[in-house]
Amino acid sequence: MGTAAPAGIFGRESQLETLRGLPASLADGPAALVIEGEAGIGKTTLWRAGVAAARDSVRVLVSSPVEVEAKLSYAALVDLLQDVFDDILPDLPSPQRRALEVALLLEEAAGPPPDQRTVDLAFLTAVRTLAQEGSVVIAIDDVQWLDVPSAGVLQFAARRLGHLQVGLLLSRRSGAMDAPLGLDRALPDDRVVRVDVGPLSLGAVHRLLTERLALALSRPVLVRVHETSGGNPFVALEIGRALEGAAPSVSPGEPLPVPRTLEELVSGRIAGLPGATGEALAAAAALSQPTLALVGAAVAADARPLLEPAVEADVVLLDSDRVHFTHPLLASAAYSRLDLLDRRRLHRRLAEVVEDIEEGARHLALAAEAPDQEVSAVLEQAASRARKRGAPHAAAELAEQALHLTPSELTDQALRLKIQAAGHHFEAGDASRAQVLLEEAVASAPPGPRRAEALTRLARARAFGADLRVAAALYGEAIAEAADAPSVRADAEGGLAVAHMRMLDDLPAAARHAGVATELAERCGDRFMLAEFLAGWSLIEGLLGQARAQQLMQRAGDLDTSADEVGVAPYYFLRGLSGASFMAGVLAVWHDDLDGARSRFRAARERAAEFGDEGSLALILRWASYAEWLLGNWDEALRLADDGYDAAVQTGQPSQQAVLAGMRALVLAHLGNAEGAVEAADRALRLAGETGAMFGTMLGVSALGFLQLSRSDPFGAHERLAPLVERLEAAGVKEPGAARYLPDEIEALVALGRLEEAQALLNRLERRARNLDRPSALAAAGRCRGLLAAARGGPAPARVALGEALAQHERVSIPFERARTLLALGAVERRAKQWRSARAALAEALAVFEQLGAELWAERARAELARIGGRRAAGTLLTTTERRLAELVAEGRSNKEVAAALFLTPRTVETKLSRMYAKLGIRSRTELAYRLSREDGTEKV
C-alpha cells in the first residue's frame, strides 16, 4: 500500500509520488518539477504538499507571489531569502552583499545603484552557500506572477547550478509553451519534470464535496456537477456551495440551478457578503501586502470585524495580521466588482496609506483620471528610487507612467521623461523599446540640448550594434545642438571620437573630438565619463603613433574607477569595457607588452563573466584572441575568436561580429586553412560593409593578403593589401603594432620586383618603429630590409639586416615572426651557398612552423631545405632538434619518453623519426645510433 496522502488531498497519488521524489533526486544534481494545470485545478494544494514533504529532509525557500505583487521588484526574492539572511549574508563578497541589501530594501540606497547582474550573482552565491550544508529546494507557487527582476535572478541562477544539489519546485497556470524560467535551456531534459494536474474523477469530486461541504449528492446531480465543473475542484466547490443554498434536489434533464460561469460563481460568493466587507476585500486585493492595519486604514474602519463574514465564508483567512485570499480568483473577483470610479477612489486612498514610495506611486497612477503634474512628479521620483536600488525594469515602467500622465503642455518635461525611460529600458535589457522611445523623442523635440541628449543616446545604441556611420551622423547632429549643455556635449563628442576610431576614417578628427570630450568632462567633474574618454583618447593617440598615448592611459588608470563604483554613469550597459584596465590591455598589445596585455584581458574576461556582462565579452575576446595569436597559441586564439563571435551574435552586435570573423580569418590563414580563412574573411568584409566596422575589414583583408603570400602569390597579396595600406595611411594610422599587415605588403612588393615602392614603405615603417622603439616592428623591418637587400643582390647586407632582426625578436616573443625571419635567412644563406648555416636556419624555422601548425609555411621551409644539396645519402647533417632526438633515441628511450623530454607530442616524434630515417637512408634505431657516432665531429656537406 502506498503512503497515505496528506489530509484533504486525493485523486493525486501519482503526482504526489513524483513530488515526494524530488529531494532524493537531487543527489544526482539539480532538478526541477513544474506543476501545471488550469486555474483552480488544485496546483497550489499539490505544491504545498510538495513543500511540506521536502521540508522533512531538506531546506526549502518559498515564495507565493500574487498577481498584484508582480509589479514590485524583487518581491519574490525577499520571500525566498527572508529566513536565511543571517546564514548567507556573512559569506557574500561585499559588492554582492551590498547589492542584495539595497535591492531588497534592507538598506537605504546610497551611492551607485547595484547592477542587476550583481544581484543575480549574489543570489547564486547565496544558494551555493546554502547548498554546502545540504540540498536546497526553491519553491515558487504561481510562477507566472513572479515579478520580472526576481524571475531574471532565478533564470540566471538556474543556468549556473552546475552540480549543486538544488531543486526547483514550481507551479504554473497552463497555457505557456516554454518551460518557465528558461529551464529548458538551463537543465537537461531529463531533469525537468512536468507534473500535469488534470481534472478530478467523479469519485474524487464526490469525496471533495463530501469532505469540504458535507454534501452528499445523488448520483445524477453529482454527474452533472462533475460535467459542469470539468473536474475542476475549485469550480466544483463553488457549484457545491451554490447548490447548498438552492433546492435540495434536481430533476434529471434540468440544468443545475447555479450560475454558469466561474466568474459569476465567484462573484456571487462575494456578493453574498455585506457591502462593507466587500469594500474591505477589494482593498485587500489591491494591496501587495494586505495587513489588517492597512486594510483598515484604507476603509477608515476596524478591519477585523469587517472581514469576519469573509473569514466565515472561507473567502479569506487571517494569519496573525496578514490577510490571505483562499484563492487568487477570489481576489480578482473582489477587485473587479468595483466600478471604475470606486476603483480610482480606492487607489487614491491606498496611495495615502501605503509606506513604500514605489507602491504608492503605482496606486496614484491607477487613481489618476487625467494627466496631472503632481502625480507625474511622484511617479518620476519613484522611478528614480527604483533605479537606485537596482530595479531598472520597475523604473522604466514608472517613468513611462509618469510620461503618460504629464500634462501635454509640458513638452520639455515629457521629453526628459521619455529619455529617462529609454535609459531605464536599456539597463533592464530592452534595447528595442529604448530605441523606439528615443526615436520618438528625436522626432518630436525642438532643436536644443534636450534633443541633443536624445540624439546622443540614440547614437550610442546604434553604435553598440548596428551602424557606426549612422551613429556618427547622429553624434554630429547632437554636438551641433548641444551648445550650452556641457555634459550632453561631452557625451556626444566622446561618442563621435570612438565612432571615428572604429571606422578608422579620420583619426586626427577623432583625437580632436576626444580632446574636447575630455575637457568638458573635466569641467563637469564627472569622473567616470572622464576616465572613459581619457582611455578612448589614449587609444586614438596610440593608433596615431603618438607617445602621449601612454600618459593619457595612465591618467585614466589613476582615476581608479573600481568595479564597485562604475554604474553611476548613466546607461552604462558596457561596464566591462569601461575599465581603463581593459583599454590599457589594447595599448599594451600595440606596444609589444604581450604578457601584460594577456593578463589584463584575462582580468577583464573574468570581470565580464562575474557581472554577466555579455555585451562587453565580444570585444574583450577579440583582443584576447589577438594576443594569443601573436604569442603563437593559435588553437586558443581560434577558440577565443569563435566564442567572441557567438557572444556578439547573442548580444546583437553585428559590428563586433565583423571584427571577430576577421580574427577567425586571420588565425585560419596562418594555420593554412585556406577555405576556412576565405569564408570567415568574406563574412567579416560583408558585415563590416554593413556596419562600418573598419577593424573587421582590416583583419579580413590582412588575412586574405597574408594567405596569398603564404601560397607564394605575391601578386594576389599585393592586390589585396595595397588598398588597405593606403586607406589606413589616409586615416592616420601610424602605430606599427596596429598595422602588422605592412611588412606583408613590403614582402609582396619585393617578391614582385617593385623594389622602389618596397623601399618607400620600408622607410616609413622603420622610421616609425625607431621613433617608438617597437621591437616587433623593428624585427619585421629588419627582415624586410634583408629581403630587399637580397633582391638587390648582396647577401652580406641581407645577412646583417636579418641578424639585427633576430636580435629584435629576442626582445618580444612572437614565434611565427621569428620563424619567418629564419626562413628568410635560410633562403639567403642557401643562395650564398652557405649550406650549413642555411640548413640550421631553415630547420629551426621548419620546427617552429610545424609546432605552430603553419602548414603552408612549413611547406616553404621544406621546399627550401630540399633545394639544398640533392644527395640524401650519408652525411646529411641533422638539425639541432633532430640531433637531440636522435641522441635520446640512441640512449634507448621510448618515443613517449623522448616526447616528454622535448616537449613534443609522441606523434611529432614519430613523424620526425621517420623523416630522419628517410633523410639518412636507414631503417632502425640501432643504425641511427651508429650513424650518430659517425656524425660527431664531422663536417659534412
Added chain:
Amino acid sequence: MTSFLVESYTSTPTALGEIKARARQASAELEREGTRIRYVRSILIPGDEICLHLFQAPSAEAVREVSERAGFSAQRIVEAVE
C-alpha cells in the same frame, strides 16, 4: 435484511481482488461480533475512481460499520433493490 448500495471513492490503482478480500474479512468480523451482515459483491468503475458495493444488512448503520472496517471511504449508502 435489506440490500444496501455503498458508493465509495477508490483511488487508482487499487485491485478489485483486494477490495473483495477486505469486504469479506470485515463482514466476517462483524458476523462474529453478532451483527448479521452479508457481503454480496463489488463493482469497480476505475475511470470514475468509484467502487460500488452491495451488502445485505439489517440497517444502514451496520453497512457504515462494515465499510469503515473494510477501509472504504463510503460517500453514499442507499437502499437498493436487487
